[in-house]
Amino acid sequence: MDNFHEETKYVLQNNDQAAAAKLAKEHLENLDKVPLTIAVTGETGSGKSTFVNALRGLKNSDEGAAPTGAVETTMEPTEYLHPDYPNVKIWDLPGMGTIKFTADKYLKKMEFEKFDFFIIVSADRFSENDAKLAREIQNLEKKFYFVRSKIDHNIIDEKRDKKEFNEEETLKRIRDDCIQGLEQLEIKSPKVFLVSGKDLNLFDADDLWKLLEQELPEHKREVLLLALPNISLDVINRKKQALKDKIQLYALASAIGAAVLIPGISIAVDLAIITKFVTECQKSLGLRAESLKRLSEATGVSMEELKAEIKSPLTGVKITTELVIGVLRGCIFVGGLMAAEEGARFVPFIGTPVAMGLSAFSTYLALKYLLKSLGDDAQRVFAKAMGLTDAVSD
Ligand SMILES: Nc1nc2c(ncn2[C@@H]2O[C@H](COP(=O)(O)OP(=O)(O)OP(=O)(O)O)[C@@H](O)[C@H]2O)c(=O)[nH]1
Numbered sequence: 001m002d003n004f005h006e007e008t009k010y011v012l013q014n015n016d017q018a019a020a021a022k023l024a025k026e027h028l029e030n031l032d033k034v035p036l037t038i039a040v041t042g043e044t045g046s047g048k049s050t051f052v053n054a055l056r057g058l059k060n061s062d063e064g065a066a067p068t069g070a071v072e073t074t075m076e077p078t079e080y081l082h083p084d085y086p087n088v089k090i091w092d093l094p095g096m097g098t099i100k101f102t103a104d105k106y107l108k109k110m111e112f113e114k115f116d117f118f119i120i121v122s123a124d125r126f127s128e129n130d131a132k133l134a135r136e137i138q139n140l141e142k143k144f145y146f147v148r149s150k151i152d153h154n155i156i157d158e159k160r161d162k163k164e165f166n167e168e169e170t171l172k173r174i175r176d177d178c179i180q181g182l183e184q185l186e187i188k189s190p191k192v193f194l195v196s197g198k199d200l201n202l203f204d205a206d207d208l209w210k211l212l213e214q215e216l217p218e219h220k221r222e223v224l225l226l227a228l229p230n231i232s233l234d235v236i237n238r239k240k241q242a243l244k245d246k247i248q249l250y251a252l253a254s255a256i257g258a259a260v261l262i263p264g265i266s267i268a269v270d271l272a273i274i275t276k277f278v279t280e281c282q283k284s285l286g287l288r289a290e291s292l293k294r295l296s297e298a299t300g301v302s303m304e305e306l307k308a309e310i311k312s313p314l315t316g317v318k319i320t321t322e323l324v325i326g327v328l329r330g331c332i333f334v335g336g337l338m339a340a341e342e343g344a345r346f347v348p349f350i351g352t353p354v355a356m357g358l359s360a361f362s363t364y365l366a367l368k369y370l371l372k373s374l375g376d377d378a379q380r381v382f383a384k385a386m387g388l389t390d391a392v393s394d
């Protein structure tokens with residue numbers, strides 16, 4: 001990562017755009033391969049497999065979901081790939097109690113080194129085993145996060161049992177109770193996130209995401225953010241921002257086409273870059289046909305209603321170069337973009353304004369335009385599905 005920045009700075013200082021583009025291209029390819037490996041553990045029946053499925057954007061009943069249920073005990077560590085990001089791997093681990101190992105032996109058997117962090121799930125107060133595991137994970141200088149699951153059940157019970165029900169108070173009580181319990185088990189200032197594995201839009205999942213994003217090393221942060229399911233408008237916004245930050249990299253990669261002055265080639269190269277970017281946006285923003293279908297099924301809002309919110313011809317369809325050409329022809333190059341190209345063709349990249357060839361610069365503008373339209377679609381569709389208002393923000 002740092003190497004990339006140093007090298008790119010060097011070649012840009014020497015005005016070698018072709019070399020910079022080559023580096024940017026390689027870097028983009030490497031980013032696609034950054035591994036992120038998450039461990040989900042906890043006692044039997046706590047909701048581990050359900051949470052693994054939720055992280056992959058799946059319901060328990062979806063094809064390819066980890067088996068769940070009262071008797072489906074996870075006995076062997078099982079790896080699940082993220083459906084859209086195979087470099088993101090989520091491991092469903094058997095509970096420490098299930099295989100009757102001590103915390104250190106358990107972690108050795110689970111090959112703890114390969115995990116970027118651990119999520120310890122409990123459907124109740126955290127147990128002695130959970131605390132032992134957390135302490136051992138800490139000894140191994142790895143991170144862990146406590147997730148208290150099945151909160152939706154607690155809320156239903158409280159509503160039924162109490163005359164005066166206040167959700168915030170109930171949540172605070174459960175959170176404080178878990179924290180206190182963990183403190184008694186000698187975990188210092190534990191953080192506990194309340195979730196429903198059946199619906200990550202609710203409760204604390206978004207706070208967990210934010211903390212994970214903060215605590216992961218920089219190059220893994222983006223991998224996590226882009227792969228996580230859209231659980232709030234805020235997550236979609238953060239994804240939009242991350243994709244926006246990546247545009248410079250894509251534009252720099254496209255500069256190679258402009259540098260090689262063979263007619264036709266620069267266009268071809270740029271289109272490949274644009275298609276790659278659009279595909280990434282569609283995947284990350286949950287705008288693939290399968291994702292829209294899953295959202296519709298999960299929320300009960302019909303596909304017709306969701307489709308009514310879609311404005312970009314690139315949403316919910318298979319991305320092809322021809323389609324991208326059509327969109328660009330129809331929407332941009334006849335419009336204001338060409339005029340904008342007459343302006344400065346400088347794009348700031350790692351603190352260095354990079355002068356772009358015309359085709360690289362129009363690629364840059366096209367990417368911005370396409371991200372805006374796809375990001376807006378993602379927000380409108382999500383808001384519709386969740387029954388929210390005020391969807392679109394910049
Ligand atoms: N309502 C609700 N049910 C949940 C939640 N999490 C899990 N469940 C249900 O609880 C049961 C057990 O969930 P699993 O995900 O199979 O739990 P597990 O920890 O993988 O269980 P083992 O593999 O047996 O250790 C299933 O019937 C799930 O549908 C949740 O957050 N809310």
Ligand SMILES: [Mg+2]
Nearest residue numbers: 049072073074
């Ligand atoms: Mg399980």
